[in-house]
Amino acid sequence: xxxxxxxxxxxxxxxxxxxxxxxxxxxxxxxxxxxxxxxxxxxxxxxxxxxxxxxxxxxxxxxxxxxxxxxxxxxxxxxxxxxxxxxxxxxxxxxxxxxxxxxxxxxxxxxxxxxxxxxxxxxxx
Numbered sequence: 001x002x003x004x005x006x007x008x009x010x011x012x013x014x015x016x017x018x019x020x021x022x023x024x025x026x027x028x029x030x031x032x033x034x035x036x037x038x039x040x041x042x043x044x045x046x047x048x049x050x051x052x053x054x055x056x057x058x059x060x061x062x063x064x065x066x067x068x069x070x071x072x073x074x075x076x077x078x079x080x081x082x083x084x085x086x087x088x089x090x091x092x093x094x095x096x097x098x099x100x101x102x103x104x105x106x107x108x109x110x111x112x113x114x115x116x117x118x119x120x121x122x123x124x125x
Contacts, residue, residue: 032038 032042
């Protein structure tokens with residue numbers, strides 16, 4: 001029962017606080033509306049607040065755009081590094097292929113010479 005009464009009293013307190021805030025805001029609005037200078041100042045402050053929020057939103061968007069751009073640049077850099085490595089690998093492959101062809105021709109030439117010598121030796125005996 002105490003908990004229920006406490007809960008009701010908290011709800012009553014909260015309702016009273018909300019009512020107090022509404023009344024306070026209404027009183028402030030009445031004061032502001034009764035003075036043209038305050039109305040103008042209030043409107044200017046509201047406009048400045050909206051401009052500030054817009055600037056903050058744009059700054060946040062700029063930060064997001066910058067982060068996204070940095071991510072894209074990182075990806076591009078990684079791809080450029082992979083491309084450079086692939087180019088090096090291709091050049092190394094071409095050199096190895098060239099060396100292989102040279103060794104292959106030399107081996108075939110040596111083989112031909114050996115066969116020729118064998119045939120000469122066979123013909124002598």
